[in-house]
Amino acid sequence: QSVLTQPPSASGTPGQRVTISCSGSSSNIGSNYVYWYQQLPGTAPKLLIYRNNQRPSGVPDRFSGSKSGTSASLAISGLRSEDEADYYCAAWDDSLSGHRFGGGTKLTVL
């Protein structure tokens, strides 16, 4: 069972806005940055969001991250078919002295 909790699946139609939640605790999300990774089918994960809400260059502004207390969320607006992927949240955990990932959310574009 993952330290960070994500819904196993999410879905939306093209053009819609979808949010994916990530719930943690005071030792991880509550006291450290949250990161989000996108994993397209059959490929390596790719950084999507760092430091809670920062986008690396090349990531469209349709992707946004936020954090409040011990929870975080990833929002994808203007959903496109190429957004169909697995999304993982991650954070450093002070109690475990290590990085932890959420279980991943499979996003389906209907």
Next chain:
Amino acid sequence: QVQLVQSGAEVKKPGASVKVSCKASGYTFTGYYMHWVRQAPGQGLEWMGWINPNSGGTNYAQKFQGWVTMTRDTSISTAYMELSRLRSDDTAVYYCARGLAAAGRGWFDPWGQGTLVTVSS
């Protein structure tokens, strides 16, 4: 451009060891931590630990302590991850990923292409 290129797929018998390499290019190898993450078939991501290529210092996830060894060769900008006493449930894709910021606590970018390790008798 920054790139991490990993060694090829491996097939190992239970009880054996495997050593995966990760060659870095496009940046100063000793300037960034290198992390290892694995993903079992159809499963999520699992962080294994990091190595500081500058000092050789390591930090392993508790689950892997005594079982994984991370090393580096700065002369060829390559990091290694060796896992011993392999079991069938170690079958997974193993990724290396460059760590950014915060002495090992930061984010991972980029990731290597992954190395499939299959453990089967």
